[in-house]
Structure formats: C-alpha cells, structure tokens
Amino acid sequence: MTVSEPAVAVAHPNIALVKYWGKRDEDLVLPFADSLSMTLDVFPTTTAVRLDPAAGADHVVMDGAVARGEVLHRTVRFLELVRERAGRRERAVVDTRNTVPVGAGLASSASGFAALALAAAHAYGLPGDSRALSRLARRGSGSAARSVFGGFVVWQAGTPDAPDPDQDSYAEPVTDARLDAALVAVVLESGPKPVSSREAMRHTVATAAPYRDWLADCRAALVRMREALRGGDMTTVGEIAEHNALGMHAAMEAARPAVRYRTAASDAVLGHVRALREEGVGAWATMDAGPNVKVLCAGADAGRIADRMRAVTGAPVVVARSGPGAGLRAED
Numbered sequence: 306m307t308v309s310e311p312a313v314a315v316a317h318p319n320i321a322l323v324k325y326w327g328k329r330d331e332d333l334v335l336p337f338a339d340s341l342s343m344t345l346d347v348f349p350t351t352t353a354v355r356l357d358p359a360a361g362a363d364h365v366v367m368d369g370a371v372a373r374g375e376v377l378h379r380t381v382r383f384l385e386l387v388r389e390r391a392g393r394r395e396r397a398v399v400d401t402r403n404t405v406p407v408g409a410g411l412a413s414s415a416s417g418f419a420a421l422a423l424a425a426a427h428a429y430g431l432p433g434d435s436r437a438l439s440r441l442a443r444r445g446s447g448s449a450a451r452s453v454f455g456g457f458v459v460w461q462a463g464t465p466d467a468p469d470p471d472q473d474s475y476a477e478p479v480t481d482a483r484l485d486a487a488l489v490a491v492v493l494e495s496g497p498k499p500v501s502s503r504e505a506m507r508h509t510v511a512t513a514a515p516y517r518d519w520l521a522d523c524r525a526a527l528v529r530m531r532e533a534l535r536g537g538d539m540t541t542v543g544e545i546a547e548h549n550a551l552g553m554h555a556a557m558e559a560a561r562p563a564v565r566y567r568t569a570a571s572d573a574v575l576g577h578v579r580a581l582r583e584e585g586v587g588a589w590a591t592m593d594a595g596p597n598v599k600v601l602c603a604g605a606d607a608g609r610i611a612d613r614m615r616a617v618t619g620a621p622v623v624v625a626r627s628g629p630g631a632g633l634r635a636e637d
C-alpha cells in the first residue's frame with residue numbers, strides 16, 4: 306500500500322442570520338461585509354483524505370460517485386493551495402459523503418469545504434489553529450469559513466487595506482451569545498439550483514442597484530444582532546434575520562436579468578410564517594440560494610412549528626439546533 310492512513314473530518318452546515326452575498330476579491334474569497342451564522346446539528350459532511358505518492362492526479366469521490374467537472378475542479382484547486390502551503394507534492398484520494406442533497410440551498414459547500422480543509426490540512430501536515438483553518442476553508446467556499454466553528458459564528462470580512470488581506474478574513478465564535486435558537490427547514494425542493502450562488506452573487510453585485518443599500522444594512526444588522534444574541538432577545542434576532550434574508554432576495558430580484566430563487570411555494574411558506582406570528586408564535590423566515598424556507602425560532606417552539614409546517618405544506622420538514630464545529634474523527 307502506498308497510500309497513507311486517511312485523515313477523516315466531519316463538519317456541519319451553517320445558516321446565516323446576517324448573510325454573505327458578494328465578494329470584493331473573487332480569488333481570495335473576501336466578502337464585502339461581515340456575516341453571522343448558526344452552525345447546525347444536522348446534515349454533516351464526512352471527508353476522508355489520503356495521500357497517494359504514486360498517483361499522478363487527485364482522485365475525488367463524492368457520495369460514492371467519481372467527481373468530475375466543477376466539483377472536481379474546485380476540489381483540486383483547493384488541494385493545490387494546501388500542497389503549496391505545506392510544501393508537499395503528493396496527490397490525494399478524497400472520499401466525501403454528504404447527508405444533505407447537494408445544491409439544495411442547505412449549504413453543502415459550507416460543510417464540504419470545512420471538512421475538506423480540516424482533513425486535507427491534517428493529511429498534509431499543515432500546521433495551524435482554528436483561525437488558520439477558517440481562513441483556509443474560506444478559500445474553498447466563503448460560508449465554509451463559518452462551519453469551522455460551532456454555535457453562533459461571525460465571519461470577519463477583514464479590512465480592504467490590510468497588509469495581507471488573506472490573513473485578515475476569518476470566522477470566530479460568538480462567545481457571549483445567550484440564546485437557544487432552532488431552525489425548522491421546510492424542504493420544498495432538493496434538486497440542484499438553477500444558478501450557483503457564486504455566479505448569482507457576482508451578477509447581483511454587478512447589476513442590482515439596491516445591493517449597496519442592502520450591504521449597508523448588513524453592517525448595521527450585524528451590530529444589532531450581536532447585541533440581541535448577548536441579551537437572549539429572540540424577537541430581535543428573528544426580525545433582523547428575516548429582514549436581512551428578504552432584502553438579499555429583493556436585491557437579487559433587482560439584478561438584470563433577475564436572479565430568482567424564491568418560488569410561489571416559497572412565498573406560501575413565508576405567508577404561513579407571518580400567520581404564525583399573527584397568532585403570537587415567535588417564528589421568522591430565512592432563505593438562501595434556493596427556494597427552501599427555514600423558520601428561525603426559540604428552541605422550545607421548534608416542535609410545534611415543525612408540526613404546523615408539515616401540516617400546511619405537506620413538505621418534508623427538518624428541525625435543526627445549534628451544532629458543533631469541524632472535528633477530526635477516527636477512521637471507521
């Protein structure tokens with residue numbers, strides 16, 4: 306056997322409450338603004354990386370199938386970065402397993418690149434702490450920087466005039482949050498999305514006039530959100546999150562041509578969430594680069610909100626709570 310023992314890492318998706326949408330540097334994956342998320346306890350990605358000194362190319366398997374095209378390209382590009390930093394040349398065998406449908410708007414790229422960053426860094430002997438790992442994961446997919454940590458997490462955009470901007474943008478846990486929040490995900494569609502978020506955010510930045518206002522709003526929202534997390538103020542957290550998500554979708558829809566992830570089914574769920582609030586139930590909606598609606602609520606309310614959503618939509622509903630950061634796992 307020429308291949309090394311595998312390094313196996315597990316990471317979970319995260320859901321942004323103040324969203325990341327738009328890069329100021331495409332190559333380094335540097336965002337325009339800070340974002341804030343909650344790492345979830347569902348749908349982990351498990352990734353094993355072994356080095357194969359005899360191989361002439363990286364071999365990537367995703368969910369049992371040999372990866373090709375864009376998935377292979379992004380993975381190899383990421384491995385090249387790790388090899389460059391580690392001063393190593395061996396090619397890798399990567400075996401990654403998602404438990405969430407790829408492209409379903411439930412952030413498989415966040416858990417995917419967080420797990421790959423940890424497993425690859427370990428396999429190639431790349432030294433570094435969690436902050437360095439977050440910076441590395443960011444290069445694979447922006448939101449992956451946040452999945453390195455558990456609980457509530459802020460991804461710092463970094464300052465544009467920093468001497469080394471790559472060093473300056475990383476995620477860190479929000480250590481003073483005092484909120485037990487849950488997420489009720491209404492899975493309307495689980496197929497691949499029509500437009501990748503990478504392409505959609507580029508197009509929004511370039512062509513949507515309201516984008517600048519939304520971005521300014523994100524900066525203010527982040528400050529207020531941190532305060533609300535500190536104070537355990539579920540209502541303020543929910544209101545900020547819903548406003549921020551709907552503002553992001555409004556900006557996309559103002560792009561030319563429009564980027565539309567919201568469907569009639571999404572709008573119906575948004576209506577059910579409003580109806581819950583009118584009944585006095587603390588429920589707020591958030592949406593990402595897909596039609597699925599996730600309902601943010603206090604942990605104690607998640608069960609009854611999930612029951613309601615199942616009853617009124619007939620769609621599969623998943624309840625997620627706060628989950629852990631990325632970690633290494635012993636091999637099976």
Ligand code: 2P0
Pocket residue numbers: 319320321323324325326334340414415445446447448449502503592593594
């Ligand atoms: C977020 N999303 O903050 C936002 C909200 C989707 C909507 O981060 O181009 O897959 O790989 O850096 O991280 C999805 O974008 O994008 C995302 P890239 P990513 O969660």
